[in-house]
Amino acid sequence: MTLNIASSDFLPTRRQGEVLDAALQLLVEDGDRLTMSAVAREASCSKETLYKWFGDREGLLTAIVKWQASKVGMPRVEPDKLNAQSLRKSIESFGRNLLSVLSGDISVALNRVAISHAGTDRSGLGRIVLENGRFAMGQRLKPVLEAGRDAGLLGFEDAEGAFCTFFGLLVRDTQIRLLLGDDLVLGKQAIEREAARATEQFISLYGT
Amino acid sequence: MTLNIASSDFLPTRRQGEVLDAALQLLVEDGDRLTMSAVAREASCSKETLYKWFGDREGLLTAIVKWQASKVGMPRVEPDKLNAQSLRKSIESFGRNLLSVLSGDISVALNRVAISHAGTDRSGLGRIVLENGRFAMGQRLKPVLEAGRDAGLLGFEDAEGAFCTFFGLLVRDTQIRLLLGDDLVLGKQAIEREAARATEQFISLYGT
DNA sequence: GCCGTACCGTAACGTACGGTACGGTGAGGA
DNA sequence: TCCTCACCGTACCGTACGTTACGGTACGGC
Numbered sequence: 001m002t003l004n005i006a007s008s009d010f011l012p013t014r015r016q017g018e019v020l021d022a023a024l025q026l027l028v029e030d031g032d033r034l035t036m037s038a039v040a041r042e043a044s045c046s047k048e049t050l051y052k053w054f055g056d057r058e059g060l061l062t063a064i065v066k067w068q069a070s071k072v073g074m075p076r077v078e079p080d081k082l083n084a085q086s087l088r089k090s091i092e093s094f095g096r097n098l099l100s101v102l103s104g105d106i107s108v109a110l111n112r113v114a115i116s117h118a119g120t121d122r123s124g125l126g127r128i129v130l131e132n133g134r135f136a137m138g139q140r141l142k143p144v145l146e147a148g149r150d151a152g153l154l155g156f157e158d159a160e161g162a163f164c165t166f167f168g169l170l171v172r173d174t175q176i177r178l179l180l181g182d183d184l185v186l187g188k189q190a191i192e193r194e195a196a197r198a199t200e201q202f203i204s205l206y207g208t
Numbered sequence: 209m210t211l212n213i214a215s216s217d218f219l220p221t222r223r224q225g226e227v228l229d230a231a232l233q234l235l236v237e238d239g240d241r242l243t244m245s246a247v248a249r250e251a252s253c254s255k256e257t258l259y260k261w262f263g264d265r266e267g268l269l270t271a272i273v274k275w276q277a278s279k280v281g282m283p284r285v286e287p288d289k290l291n292a293q294s295l296r297k298s299i300e301s302f303g304r305n306l307l308s309v310l311s312g313d314i315s316v317a318l319n320r321v322a323i324s325h326a327g328t329d330r331s332g333l334g335r336i337v338l339e340n341g342r343f344a345m346g347q348r349l350k351p352v353l354e355a356g357r358d359a360g361l362l363g364f365e366d367a368e369g370a371f372c373t374f375f376g377l378l379v380r381d382t383q384i385r386l387l388l389g390d391d392l393v394l395g396k397q398a399i400e401r402e403a404a405r406a407t408e409q410f411i412s413l414y415g416t
Numbered sequence: 417g418c419c420g421t422a423c424c425g426t427a428a429c430g431t432a433c434g435g436t437a438c439g440g441t442g443a444g445g446a
Numbered sequence: 447t448c449c450t451c452a453c454c455g456t457a458c459c460g461t462a463c464g465t466t467a468c469g470g471t472a473c474g475g476c
Contacts, residue, residue: 015453031327035433048436055435109327111388116324119239119317124387130455134381150338165409168380172372173342177381180319181326181334199375205409223423243463254424255465265464 012067016053020067027064030108033117058123061070061155065110065125069132072101075139077144084207087148088199094141095170095195102171103186107133115179140164154206162206170198214402220275226260227251228275232252233247235272236317240324266331275335280309281309285352292415295356296407302349303403310379311394315341316386321389346371370414378397378406 012020022043028033036057040047054060075089103106110129118126138160145162148154156162174194177184186194218229233316244265248255252290262268285298309315311362318337346368353370356362361413362368382402385392 031325033328036435040455044454046456047434048438049453049454051435052453054349085228103444111325111384112326115389116240118320118387120241121389126390130385130388130390132385135310164380168378169373169377170376171381172376176319176342177338178324179323179334179336179387181323181329182338201413202415244465250426252424254426255424256425256467259465260422352449 006112015045017067019050019053020047020064023060024068024106027113028105031109031112050073052086058125059109059115061117061125062123062128065114065128065132068106068110069128076140079142082147082151082153084153087144087151087153088203090174091141091166092195093200093203094144095166096191096197098137098167099170099174099186099195100188100192102133102175103178111179113177134167137167143167152208153204155208156206165205166198166202169201170194219298220271223253226277227261228272231268232272232276235269235321236313239317240321245319247287266325266333267323269321270331270333270336273322273336273340275338277313277320279396284348288360289357292361294351295359295361296411298352299374299410300347300403300407302352303374303406303413304399306345306375307378307382307385307394307399307403308396309398310341311386319383319387342375345375348360349374362411363416365413372407373413374410377409378402 019039023034023039026038026042030038036050038045039060040050044068050060054063055115111133114125115127117123141163142159144157145154145166149156149159153161174184174186214223226345227247229358231242234246235249244255244258247268250259260266262271308334318365319341322333349371350367351362353362353367353374357364357367362370382392382394
């Protein structure tokens, strides 16, 4: 019986986690060209086991994405004392986190494979990546923004739109360039600089 | 002898253009799953001709991208009388154009296939898409921005960064969501609204 | 008329890879 | 000791598709 990977309460065993780690590494290296045989070889498991656990190739890819999503902790920002200073620091910290995740090898690889499958895809890889990436991020920052609004520090109609704008100010063309293979190196320093700039601009636009 | 598709002076004949149009349509419909047989069938040409003209599958994909790039006219904006009003209208018009192109089926399909091939790609599809998309756009808007700066209407250090910010304000998460298959419908009205908002915010940030 | 060129349509080849089958091995349990 | 179970390794199957080969047609030049 195939594991119901689609269910949200998917808890891989230790061994399954090892296999998924190996598969993820291959996915980062080879992209969508990873083969079931290569995964089996790398993870020292049999193809039969792969198919037993994950159903088919699509199921394996889906499991990889969910596995990674379960591992990466979303940046949780909760300013204790809300004032202009702490709000700015919260937003900027969130931005640093988001940008460093989005520009990482793993995020790029997962987005690439999900995009490759979008359009002709019944497993909904793109949807999963969106839910665990872009949308989850919005859910994390929006409370902060709304708290800032309630405290009279920010002004906006809908938090969704405000987050979208912050996302745009932060990411700009970085993600699409990385996805397209542009050799853009985003060091720690550059990430901090970009997050600071985006925060500055965001508060300039939405601050009261 | 294979045509040197890589050269910038690639001028397809009328017949070749028809074949590339058919291939482009298939690419939009089927994405990267398009096959040489399907192209030959749809274009009513022989596979032998495809290989003679384009070398191999990669060459065909490259030719499709270049063909589309040669067809789409970049929005050229040149405000004759430069004042705050005309500058704003120029930027906003450019934004409308850019957003409607980026959210179109063809752009999404081409970006998807280029992203699929990025990382393990000898033909540099991603580079070509970047050159003819994102970078070409920057080259078009930057003179306008610099003219605005010279006229004392805008203030920024480097035009590249300013364009990046406008790009981010305009596109936000639209492109990545479309690439990931999110069923986002961006009508004419929404495009105009977004372009107006982005322009407003950009001038608010960079206006003097 | 004959040749070369360019092209169409189709058949065929080779291979990579998803998916399956099967024998072998080690652990736990009666 | 024997059975069962989960798993590994590997050989195998079927198919899709990139690529090549080849026969046939139209046409322009000599």
